Amino acid sequence: MNQNALHYLPIFTTLLSVVFAYVILNRAKSRNNAPHLLWWGTGVILYGLGTFTESWITLLGWNPVIFKTWYIAGALFGGAPLAQGTIWFLLRPRTAKILTIIFLVFASVATVFIIASPINYEIVEKHLPNGDVFVWQWVRLFSPFINTYALIFLVGGAILSAYRFARVFRKSENLIALDRFMGNVLIAIGALLPGLGGIASRMGETQWLYLGELIGIVLIWIGFHLNIRRRDQQQLQS
Numbered sequence: 001m002n003q004n005a006l007h008y009l010p011i012f013t014t015l016l017s018v019v020f021a022y023v024i025l026n027r028a029k030s031r032n033n034a035p036h037l038l039w040w041g042t043g044v045i046l047y048g049l050g051t052f053t054e055s056w057i058t059l060l061g062w063n064p065v066i067f068k069t070w071y072i073a074g075a076l077f078g079g080a081p082l083a084q085g086t087i088w089f090l091l092r093p094r095t096a097k098i099l100t101i102i103f104l105v106f107a108s109v110a111t112v113f114i115i116a117s118p119i120n121y122e123i124v125e126k127h128l129p130n131g132d133v134f135v136w137q138w139v140r141l142f143s144p145f146i147n148t149y150a151l152i153f154l155v156g157g158a159i160l161s162a163y164r165f166a167r168v169f170r171k172s173e174n175l176i177a178l179d180r181f182m183g184n185v186l187i188a189i190g191a192l193l194p195g196l197g198g199i200a201s202r203m204g205e206t207q208w209l210y211l212g213e214l215i216g217i218v219l220i221w222i223g224f225h226l227n228i229r230r231r232d233q234q235q236l237q238s
Contacts, residue, residue, distance in 0.1 A: 013213050017047050047213070051213055057128065079147070086153050114139050117139050121133070162184035186223035193212035
């Protein structure tokens with residue numbers, strides 16, 4: 001696939017994100033608006049918003065509002081809302097509330113400065129978003145903290161869950177445990193790919209971010225499906 005074709009991948013990623021978010025939020029509704037599902041749904045919506053703005057820039061060209069929306073939804077928030085879902089799923093409610101407040105305050109402050117930063121229009125690329133255009137380059141220092149937070153809880157939580165379910169499967173050969181082991185492995189890999197693409201984007205290779213986002217959301221969706229499919233079947237049979 002050539003570089004120009006890669007620039008159009010966010011269109012497909014956005015469409016997938018819309019459907020995936022609907023699936024998660026519909027599940028949340030059927031489970032009394034469970035906080036972890038609401039956060040996961042919100043995370044996929046922001047994921048899709050980020051790729052929507054990439055699609056806009058690819059098709060219609062760069063503008064400051066779309067660019068800053070891209071940076072806030074994608075580069076800043078990244079996988080953090082998905083990580084919040086994992087926090088609510090794995091940790092005690094009190095701990096989850098404290099971490100949520102810290103995350104929201106930090107992200108809100110970062111968002112204000114990103115919106116306020118002037119733009120260096122001389123280095124804007126017409127069809128590619130790039131954080132180099134911020135005059136206040138220090139605003140880019142917020143995203144590594146949030147991305148590290150997401151890495152610890154989203155990827156780390158998935159790895160921890162995969163380890164736990166691998167142990168259960170070895171002891172009992174329970175197929176639900178096997179599904180959830182494989183599902184969490186895929187979620188961990190899928191969550192890592194946009195981050196790796198983000199590193200490439202910082203080096204000027206934004207198209208690889210687009211590829212990482214597409215493959216990442218596909219793997220996360222498959223992982224989510226594996227985590228719930230046999231449990232849902234078991235509930236229907238009981």
